[in-house]
Amino acid sequence: MISIIKKVLNENKKSWHLHLKYALWANRIGTKKSIGTSPFQMVYGTDVVLPINLALPVMKLWQDEKEEPNPLTRRINQLIEVQQHRAVMDEKLQKYEDDMKILFDRKAKDKNFLPGDLVLRWDARKEDSGKNGKFDHIWYGPFKVASSEGKNSFLLENLDGKILNAPVNGCFLKHYME
Numbered sequence: 001m002i003s004i005i006k007k008v009l010n011e012n013k014k015s016w017h018l019h020l021k022y023a024l025w026a027n028r029i030g031t032k033k034s035i036g037t038s039p040f041q042m043v044y045g046t047d048v049v050l051p052i053n054l055a056l057p058v059m060k061l062w063q064d065e066k067e068e069p070n071p072l073t074r075r076i077n078q079l080i081e082v083q084q085h086r087a088v089m090d091e092k093l094q095k096y097e098d099d100m101k102i103l104f105d106r107k108a109k110d111k112n113f114l115p116g117d118l119v120l121r122w123d124a125r126k127e128d129s130g131k132n133g134k135f136d137h138i139w140y141g142p143f144k145v146a147s148s149e150g151k152n153s154f155l156l157e158n159l160d161g162k163i164l165n166a167p168v169n170g171c172f173l174k175h176y177m178e
Contacts, residue, residue, distance in 0.1 A: 001027045034096045035089050042089060045082030105151060111170030113154055118142045118176035121156065121168060142176040 004023045009016050029040050029048040040048050068074045113119060120139040143156040146163050152170040157163045 034093065036092045037089055042086065045078075045085055111152060111154075111173060113145045113148070113170065113173060113175075115145050115147055117145045118178070119145060119154075119156070119173045120176050122172040122174075124172065139174065 001023075004026050005020070007023075011019075027039075029038050031038050035042065038048070068077065118141075120141040121143060123138050123140055142159065143164070144159060146155040146157040149155055149167040153167040154170060154173065155163060155167050
């Protein structure tokens with residue numbers, strides 16, 4: 001999407017706002033690598049029909065009418081096909097997400113935190129420059145590691161024993177030295 005907008009901006013420096021709708025349309029009808037199809041096809045269950053491509057769908061419609069004269073049955077068959085197509089896209093999306101997780105896990109460094117270890121947690125809200133002062137604390141805690149929730153994910157608890165509501169990635173933790 002960003003590359004499409006950059007191209008539109010470079011070609012139309014003064015009237016870019018008039019051409020933005022075409023960039024959005026191109027993004028919606030373009031095939032996405034993650035799902036193997038276009039967002040348009042996911043929503044409407046069919047490929048985009050541009051004016052130059054109108055002859056083929058009309059022929060397909062005539063052929064469908066010859067095979068199934070009842071419009072209600074024909075529409076039910078179309079809805080079943082759309083549902084099957086969406087199920088296939090869901091499987092592709094799940095496979096893509098699993099592949100991305102495997103790639104991330106390969107790069108992620110394991111942290112050696114054991115239950116009971118005292119750790120500090122990175123304050124991500126102060127990560128951007130300008131949001132923290134020179135002497136502000138960007139690590140807060142200490143917390144106690146309650147349990148490991150996966151390869152590099154940990155549940156933390158306060159020193160009072162109250163467990164925090166969400167697991168924390170190990171890259172946001174460091175050992176607390178007393």
